[in-house]
Amino acid sequence: KEVHRIDWSPVMAEKGGFRHFMLKEIFEQPRAIVDSFRGRIFPERGEVSLGPHCLPREVLSRIERIVMIACGTSYHAALIGKFMVETLARVPVEVDLASEFRFRDPVIDERTLLLAISQSGETADTLVALKEGKARGARTLAICNVVGSSLVRASDGVIYTQAGPEIGVASTKAFTTQIVVLFLLAIELGLLRGHLGPRDAERLFHDLIRLPGLAEEVLDSSPRIEEVARRFMNATDFLYLGRGINYPVALEGALKLKEISYVHAEGYPAGEMKHGPIALIDEFLPVVVLLSRDKTYEKMLGNIEEVRARKGPVIVVSSVAEARELEGKVTELLLVPENNPFLTTILLTIPLQLLAYHVAVLKGTDVDQPRNLAKSVTVE
Incomplete structure (x- = not known):
């Protein structure tokens, strides 16, 4: 053998x-x-x-x-x-x-x-x-x-x-x-x-x-992300928005929050927001928006304005330096370094991992062994 x-x-x-x-x-x-x-x-x-x-x-x-x-x-x-x-x-x-x-x-x-x-x-x-x-x-x-x-x-x-x-x-x-x-x-x-x-x-x-x-x-920003988590730890729902290659990042961010903090979260393609989810937007629904330098950038800025117009709190995670212009317009802005679009997905994911982690710790959940979950799902 x-x-x-x-x-x-x-x-x-x-x-x-x-x-x-x-x-x-x-x-x-x-x-x-x-x-x-x-x-x-x-x-x-x-x-x-x-x-x-x-x-x-x-x-x-x-x-x-x-x-x-x-x-x-x-x-x-x-x-x-x-x-x-x-x-x-x-x-x-x-x-x-x-x-x-x-x-x-x-x-x-x-x-x-x-x-x-x-x-x-x-x-x-x-x-x-x-x-x-x-x-x-x-x-x-x-x-x-x-x-x-x-x-x-x-x-x-x-x-x-x-x-x-x-x-x-x-x-x-x-x-x-x-x-x-x-x-x-x-x-x-x-x-x-x-x-x-x-x-x-x-x-x-x-x-x-x-x-x-x-x-x-990005990891050096963990204390800053903990502040964001403290601000939104009592929210009962989150919406994560991304377009193109960042849509899977939105799905992953939402999954992490659900898994360890037991807070309902949805990842959604930002272009689909107007086909239903926009009805959910109000001052109690934090919306996490993923923003990178690609052909969807201007469209994502439009999505941010749609959320702001309905008084929704906006947490922007962006690899675009010019996104600094959003400071004061959005509720929270987390900037990460830029790489090529494929690898920037990793840099955008890390803040979402830390956000989920800090929310879970603040809520007192069992971070390493969440209820009802197993590390390897060996049953069909």
Whole structure:
């Protein structure tokens, strides 16, 4: 039987002076990012190495379509991955909740890559969906954090996220490293298909190398985010708005708040607000708006005005320096550093993780082990 070495130290499973595992894991994200790209990128050559357990390049180069399957936070990472792969590699991508995928009749063949994403590799719905896709002839690839897990054993190949053990039930650093690995996969596919050249890859690698330092800057704002949490800790509902690649970030921010603070929150595509949710806006509904430098920027400013006109409190999380002009117009403004649009999603997510954490602590909930939840959902 093959022996798998797991490079985890017992120290990783200790709080290390932090009040909760979740907070420790939020602050471990810069290191986890580095661990997830170390030894995998070669800027001087413009090349990626996804490791010995990934599918061979000749297999990846023949893929015509990708179906990503995942649950919960991993599903949100997959939605971000869709933007990356379609933009950088021009491969069509479909993203499915694993729990839904298995109950429909998907169009799958040998030119389809079924990409399953799971922190634990034991998520029952994802495992069943992967086996269903494999039975239909798809090539299968897992993005996973746990060596030798059930998902890894069932897949044709795997890319490990190198997040290290994640003890808190609400996923933080695993999400971040999934985005990093999806970014690397998108670059590799872009190179294989000729859509990216070595110079393009080199530029993207340098953006990635900058990311851990930028994440450290965001983490330094934790006391400021705690002030925002204190201001809104008694709100009974939150609305998170994003467009484009930031819509999955809105979903993730809302999920984190629900999971650990037990406050109802919804992530919504900002353009859909006028098709129903705008009826909810009043002075008691905090609206978290994600703002980055892309073609949706002006539209998002319009959404902010729609909320303000209805007296809704607006919390803006933005990577755009010019957003400072909103100071005094919105209720709270949290600025983060800017990177390329794909990696900026991580920098926008960290404040949402901290907001959820601080609200939960202020409300006195069990942050690391929220009620009714398990770290690995091993039942269907």
